[in-house]
Amino acid sequence: MTKKKNDFVKEITPMEEDFPRWYTDVILKNELVDYSPVKGFMVIRPYGYALWEKIQEYADARFKETGHKNMYFPLLIPESLLNKEKEHVEGFAPEVAWVTHGGSEKLGERLCVRPTSETIICQMYSKWLNSYRELPYLYNQWCSVVRWEKSTRPFLRTSEFLWQEGHTLHETAEEAQEETLQMLNIYKELAEELLAMPVVIGQKSESEKFAGAASTYTMEALMHDGQALQAGTSHNLGQHFTKAFEIKFQGRDGKEHNPYHTSWGISTRLIGGLIMVHGDNRGLVLPPRIAPVQVVIIPIAQKKPGVLEKADELYEKLKDKGIRVEVDDNPKESPGWKFNQYEMKGYPIRVEMGPRDIENNQAIIVRRDTLEKEVISLENFDSSTAEKLEEMQADMLKKALKHREDNTHIMEDYEEYKNKPEIRKGFAKAMWCGCAECEAKLKEDTGATIRCIPFEQEELSDKCHFCGKEAKHMVYIARAY
Amino acid sequence: MTKKKNDFVKEITPMEEDFPRWYTDVILKNELVDYSPVKGFMVIRPYGYALWEKIQEYADARFKETGHKNMYFPLLIPESLLNKEKEHVEGFAPEVAWVTHGGSEKLGERLCVRPTSETIICQMYSKWLNSYRELPYLYNQWCSVVRWEKSTRPFLRTSEFLWQEGHTLHETAEEAQEETLQMLNIYKELAEELLAMPVVIGQKSESEKFAGAASTYTMEALMHDGQALQAGTSHNLGQHFTKAFEIKFQGRDGKEHNPYHTSWGISTRLIGGLIMVHGDNRGLVLPPRIAPVQVVIIPIAQKKPGVLEKADELYEKLKDKGIRVEVDDNPKESPGWKFNQYEMKGYPIRVEMGPRDIENNQAIIVRRDTLEKEVISLENFDSSTAEKLEEMQADMLKKALKHREDNTHIMEDYEEYKNKPEIRKGFAKAMWCGCAECEAKLKEDTGATIRCIPFEQEELSDKCHFCGKEAKHMVYIARAY
Ligand SMILES: [Zn+2]
Numbered sequence: 036m037t038k039k040k041n042d043f044v045k046e047i048t049p050m051e052e053d054f055p056r057w058y059t060d061v062i063l064k065n066e067l068v069d070y071s072p073v074k075g076f077m078v079i080r081p082y083g084y085a086l087w088e089k090i091q092e093y094a095d096a097r098f099k100e101t102g103h104k105n106m107y108f109p110l111l112i113p114e115s116l117l118n119k120e121k122e123h124v125e126g127f128a129p130e131v132a133w134v135t136h137g138g139s140e141k142l143g144e145r146l147c148v149r150p151t152s153e154t155i156i157c158q159m160y161s162k163w164l165n166s167y168r169e170l171p172y173l174y175n176q177w178c179s180v181v182r183w184e185k186s187t188r189p190f191l192r193t194s195e196f197l198w199q200e201g202h203t204l205h206e207t208a209e210e211a212q213e214e215t216l217q218m219l220n221i222y223k224e225l226a227e228e229l230l231a232m233p234v235v236i237g238q239k240s241e242s243e244k245f246a247g248a249a250s251t252y253t254m255e256a257l258m259h260d261g262q263a264l265q266a267g268t269s270h271n272l273g274q275h276f277t278k279a280f281e282i283k284f285q286g287r288d289g290k291e292h293n294p295y296h297t298s299w300g301i302s303t304r305l306i307g308g309l310i311m312v313h314g315d316n317r318g319l320v321l322p323p324r325i326a327p328v329q330v331v332i333i334p335i336a337q338k339k340p341g342v343l344e345k346a347d348e349l350y351e352k353l354k355d356k357g358i359r360v361e362v363d364d365n366p367k368e369s370p371g372w373k374f375n376q377y378e379m380k381g382y383p384i385r386v387e388m389g390p391r392d393i394e395n396n397q398a399i400i401v402r403r404d405t406l407e408k409e410v411i412s413l414e415n416f417d418s419s420t421a422e423k424l425e426e427m428q429a430d431m432l433k434k435a436l437k438h439r440e441d442n443t444h445i446m447e448d449y450e451e452y453k454n455k456p457e458i459r460k461g462f463a464k465a466m467w468c469g470c471a472e473c474e475a476k477l478k479e480d481t482g483a484t485i486r487c488i489p490f491e492q493e494e495l496s497d498k499c500h501f502c503g504k505e506a507k508h509m510v511y512i513a514r515a516y
Numbered sequence: 517m518t519k520k521k522n523d524f525v526k527e528i529t530p531m532e533e534d535f536p537r538w539y540t541d542v543i544l545k546n547e548l549v550d551y552s553p554v555k556g557f558m559v560i561r562p563y564g565y566a567l568w569e570k571i572q573e574y575a576d577a578r579f580k581e582t583g584h585k586n587m588y589f590p591l592l593i594p595e596s597l598l599n600k601e602k603e604h605v606e607g608f609a610p611e612v613a614w615v616t617h618g619g620s621e622k623l624g625e626r627l628c629v630r631p632t633s634e635t636i637i638c639q640m641y642s643k644w645l646n647s648y649r650e651l652p653y654l655y656n657q658w659c660s661v662v663r664w665e666k667s668t669r670p671f672l673r674t675s676e677f678l679w680q681e682g683h684t685l686h687e688t689a690e691e692a693q694e695e696t697l698q699m700l701n702i703y704k705e706l707a708e709e710l711l712a713m714p715v716v717i718g719q720k721s722e723s724e725k726f727a728g729a730a731s732t733y734t735m736e737a738l739m740h741d742g743q744a745l746q747a748g749t750s751h752n753l754g755q756h757f758t759k760a761f762e763i764k765f766q767g768r769d770g771k772e773h774n775p776y777h778t779s780w781g782i783s784t785r786l787i788g789g790l791i792m793v794h795g796d797n798r799g800l801v802l803p804p805r806i807a808p809v810q811v812v813i814i815p816i817a818q819k820k821p822g823v824l825e826k827a828d829e830l831y832e833k834l835k836d837k838g839i840r841v842e843v844d845d846n847p848k849e850s851p852g853w854k855f856n857q858y859e860m861k862g863y864p865i866r867v868e869m870g871p872r873d874i875e876n877n878q879a880i881i882v883r884r885d886t887l888e889k890e891v892i893s894l895e896n897f898d899s900s901t902a903e904k905l906e907e908m909q910a911d912m913l914k915k916a917l918k919h920r921e922d923n924t925h926i927m928e929d930y931e932e933y934k935n936k937p938e939i940r941k942g943f944a945k946a947m948w949c950g951c952a953e954c955e956a957k958l959k960e961d962t963g964a965t966i967r968c969i970p971f972e973q974e975e976l977s978d979k980c981h982f983c984g985k986e987a988k989h990m991v992y993i994a995r996a997y
């Protein structure tokens with residue numbers, strides 16, 4: 036019965052063969068997640084949730100450092116509130132879940148389960164705000180949201196997901212824009228520093244922006260299979276909501292004004308990105324900073340005198356150094372089985388140590404990303420291990436960046452791009468006139484979309500790749516999750 | 517417009533005059549919470565949420581220390597799952613919110629917004645569990661739950677609240693009972709160490725236990741007005757759910773068994789308790805360990821040379837000591853106004869320091885609980901302040917304990933208790949035969965209920981106070997929130 040797990044290691048579909056199945060194998064066999072009895076809703080299991088906790092820890096500290104505080108707003112939003120901002124309701128109404136009964140009574144007005152909280156938060160802000168002296172409002176909420184999705188995939192697109200949503204108000208348009216970009220930059224740092232996941236940052240096109248936003252900024256990452264993932268967004272909402280919800284303050288001039296507004300969010304989707312950027316055919320590969328366990332010590336020939344004692348000694352040493360470490364001294368499984376198991380789980384470093392090693396005052400370290408073995412002296416073992424972890428973190432970012440660069444092409448000719456699916460893998464940089472027609476055509480022809488207008492512009496040509504008219508922007512194009 | 521806040525300080529209704537209004541004044545004027553557009557749902561504002569974060573931090577660390585890990589289960593539960601455990605559905609069905617539509621489509625089966633997650637979690641556990649080797653299952657979830665309430669009061673009883681729910685499985689009945697009591701003890705320590713809120717722990721009567729539990733254990737605190745608050749519960753669920761949901765494992769004997777099951781929870785209700793145990797007519801009084809800000813420094817005559825510099829120096833010194841400290845150097849408000857403001861907000865210690873004090877190398881410290889002023893040398897000011905905070909934490913627990921003892925009476929005669937409302941304030945200890953009729957009669961006659969059968973039993977008499985038959989237990993009785 037319990038032997039099921041034994042076979043998992045060998046049961047991951049190679050990614051070259053079937054990438055979606057590889058992904059599903061990795062998340063299910065590592066028990067990151069499971070399907071729930073409600074279609075499209077997922078259970079996040081302890082190993083998956085531990086990754087989310089690390090993301091929360093990093094992000095929450097950065098939010099607080101930059102002056103934000105957390106709040107909690109109600110889960111249920113009256114239909115009439117959702118209807119207040121026209122573009123917003125059009126964007127979200129088709130995908131919300133509706134509560135119609137409380138206990139045995141039918142409700143007078145339907146309530147939706149929040150798909151995002153701009154409306155309820157703006158309603159409260161309009162009640163609270165009086166004077167420019169109280170601005171900026173810098174608040175955030177950690178919660179779950181529900182968006183009824185037809186086709187779902189754990190972490191990447193589910194009908195319920197965990198996220199944070201920041202909602203801020205500012206006296207001036209400039210301050211709101213500054214906040215929008217500040218938070219996008221924090222997201223970029225989180226992606227690169229914590230997840231070792233390089234991202235391109237830039238602005239969304241009109242058609243791809245958030246329902247109700249003045250402008251939406253995004254970070255886009257490239258997955259192993261050459262598809263892009265929108266990994267976090269930050270919206271400058273201008274005065275769209277603050278006018279619709281009549282949020283007003285007395286300004287320095289003694290007159291009434293509507294404040295400027297931002298919102299920004301990252302979600303459990305990041306975990307999907309993490310897996311698809313770093314994973315390989317043996318399973319997960321976790322960057323050390325986010326790994327719930329960074330080092331596993333596997334004693335070899337553990338029945339021999341002194342082996343377990345030495346393993347425990349190493350454990351204590353690494354723990355004292357602040358390294359998240361475990362010893363696996365389960366006598367029922369072989370070292371070889373354990374190696375496979377922890378490779379599948381993506382533990383960054385495994386330490387092998389048997390009687391011979393102890394004699395020589397050494398241990399063997401195997402890095403999960405390179406699978407290279409190295410003999411390390413037990414002298415200063417804690418410092419050597421800490422260094423290895425930092426090296427590995429940096430190398431993983433470099434490797435992912437190289438993968439992105441190798442898979443970022445400059446569009447030569449649109450007809451060629453359209454007709455050769457093999458060159459549509461990865462990002463393509465192209466010039467765009469800025470019109471919605473060219474954007475729609477691209478999507479229809481190829482399934483790829485404009486991921487963003489990157490902040491770092493290059494002038495590849497002065498003509499739009501799609502219509503030949505004058506080009507306005509360079510854009511990143513890709514098929515996306 | 518902004519002057520509104522100015523008046524708040526004087527606007528708290530004295531608690532002797534109207535305790536519920538005092539409570540409402542304290543929570544609204546301190547901006548802990550606000551009413552939302554949906555009746556019975558509350559917004560937790562930053563100052564209130566910061567209290568919840570401290571509770572989470574303490575509890576989560578204790579859960580992990582004792583081997584528990586966090587997960588996340590879906591918000592929505594199919595009606596058919598809720599129906600699987602008979603007592604459970606009878607207990608919860610009348611108060612759940614029902615989702616009937618996803619997007620524009622009517623659902624085939626209604627989904628309830630989780631009122632608690634036993635059912636969905638058991639469904640998943642039945643899928644996951646194979647062998648006794650995998651036990652115990654020690655998992656917890658932080659989330660919000662919805663229970664449609666007719667009459668609500670912020671923090672104490674709302675249609676949505678934040679909580680944690682632990683859900684564990686064990687091989688034996690003994691282990692499940694041990695876990696149930698271990699978690700109750702952690703709750704008691706949280707209440708007493710962090711919130712300085714003394715609690716009585718014991719077992720709930722049959723009629724008051726959780727829907728579906730074998731036995732429910734509770735901690736009960738006494739509020740300022742003499743009413744009790746159920747502040748946390750831990751349930752031994754026996755095999756009720758594991759049988760209903762067919763959770764099975766292969767035991768050491770090679771045969772199939774149903775595991776034993778516990779669940780336990782604390783919620784944002786604790787914040788209501790915190791307020792009603794310690795608050796006074798000036799507002800909140802926060803025990804130092806949970807206070808988001810522990811010390812506020814208020815410079816006096818701050819325009820005089822050197823005052824602000826000295827205040828900043830103190831600030832840095834306290835901060836380096838790990839004390840959560842703020843300086844209020846707002847030139848637009850007077851020190852007197854500030855004193856009132858921070859007393860209302862319940863900041864544990866305020867430091868006053870003017871040119872004279874600086875000359876004498878001293879500052880004045882005022883403790884929020886006693887309002888006593890003390891002159892403290894600036895020599896070792898950080899250590900003196902840290903000591904004061906710890907003293908205050910201990911004194912607040914002592915004071916609350918004394919209040920409880922002063923308001924815990926031994927029931928002499930039931931008729932007297934019934935007829936004199938004034939002696940029904942506080943806890944009454946009474947002897948009980950254990951029958952449901954006596955319990956129901958007490959409730960009908962007096963509005964008071966059996967809060968618990970405490971672990972610390974005393975034999976006050978050998979007869980039931982209500983029917984005169986043989987007594988089985990001493991119980992704590994009170995009117996409760
Ligand atoms: Zn064009």
Ligand SMILES: [Zn+2]
Nearest residue numbers: 949954980983
């Ligand atoms: Zn009786």
